Structures are given as structure tokens and as C-alpha cells.
Amino acid sequence: MAAVYRLVRRIPRGHVLTYGEIAARLGRPRGARMVGHAMRVCPPGIPWHRVVNARGAISLRAPMSGMVTQRIRLEQEGVALRAGRVPLKHYRWRTGSVTVIARNP
DNA sequence: GACTTGACTAGAC
DNA sequence: AGTCTAGCCAAGT
Numbered sequence: 001m002a003a004v005y006r007l008v009r010r011i012p013r014g015h016v017l018t019y020g021e022i023a024a025r026l027g028r029p030r031g032a033r034m035v036g037h038a039m040r041v042c043p044p045g046i047p048w049h050r051v052v053n054a055r056g057a058i059s060l061r062a063p064m065s066g067m068v069t070q071r072i073r074l075e076q077e078g079v080a081l082r083a084g085r086v087p088l089k090h091y092r093w094r095t096g097s098v099t100v101i102a103r104n105p
Numbered sequence: 106g107a108c109t110t111g112a113c114t115a116g117a118c
Numbered sequence: 119a120g121t122c123t124a125g126c127c128a129a130g131t
Contacts, residue, residue: 001128019113023126030126032113037128039112053113060112070112109131117123 004038011050014078015093016086018054025095049073050093056086 003026011017023031032054039048049070053059060066071081079091 020115023113028126030114030124031128032126033111034113034127036112037110041129042112048112051112054115058112062112066112107131110129111127113126115123115125118121 001034001038004035005042005046008039008042008046008048008051010095011047011093014091016050016052016056016074016079016088016091017093018052018056018088020054021092022051050077052086052088056088056091057084 004022007022007025008017019032019035020029022035023029028034035051039046039051042048058067058070060070074081074086079086
């Protein structure tokens with residue numbers, strides 16, 4: 001749990017991670033749901049909006065509140081959503097690699 | 106303390 | 119290429 005938050009906090013601005021990838025990084029390749037739960041109860045100070053599902057889409061259970069918030073906050077960070085999804089090829093954060101900052105066009 | 110429920114995902118059909 | 123199934127594990131009942 002705490003490890004999830006620690007990792008999410010390290011996601012650089014303008015990048016995203018998937019639930020599954022976070023889980024995998026924590027040694028739980030199938031524990032994506034756990035990450036989802038961790039986000040649901042996330043304490044303040046966690047950039048939870050940088051976490052999306054495996055296809056780069058937002059899969060919140062509260063579409064009209066959290067979903068919009070997440071999209072807006074991502075866009076404010078320079079993550080452009082295409083067709084309601086984040087182009088993971090471009091924005092997925094690679095841990096350990098040099099942080100390539102994605103800027104607004 | 107079992108049972109259900111999920112911000113999930115990979116594979117089967 | 120859409121839908122179903124089975125794993126996973128923390129929290130709430």
C-alpha cells in the first residue's frame with residue numbers, strides 16, 4: 001500500500017503509469033486491482049491522476065466527478081488525451097530512465 | 106473472520 | 119474485435 005503511494009509520488013509531471021505496471025513494479029504482477037483500491041482511498045498529496053488503466057484510459061467509478069478532474073489535471077500537466085485516452089507510447093513513465101519532460105506544444 | 110466488492114489485466118473464446 | 123473468465127489482494131460488511 002504505502003509502496004504504491006511512494007511510487008506514484010515519483011511519477012514526474014507530464015507522465016502517467018498504469019495500474020498493472022505499478023503493481024508489477026511492486027512485485028505483484030496481478031495486483032492491479034490493489035493499486036486501484038489504493039487510489040480510491042488515496043491520502044492527500046498523491047498525484048493519483050497520473051495513474052490510468054492499461055489502455056491509457058481513465059477507469060474511475062465516478063465518471064462525472066473524478067473522471068473529469070483527472071482529465072483536466074492531466075491536461076494541465078501537458079498530457080494530451082486523444083479520444084479519451086492517453087497515448088501511453090508517449091507519456092508512459094519509464095522508471096530509471098532520464099526524465100524526458102513532455103511540454104505543452 | 107469469512108464473504109463480497111472493486112480506480113485491473115491478460116488470456117481464452 | 120467484442121465479451122467472458124480467472125487471478126490478485128485490500129477494505130468494507
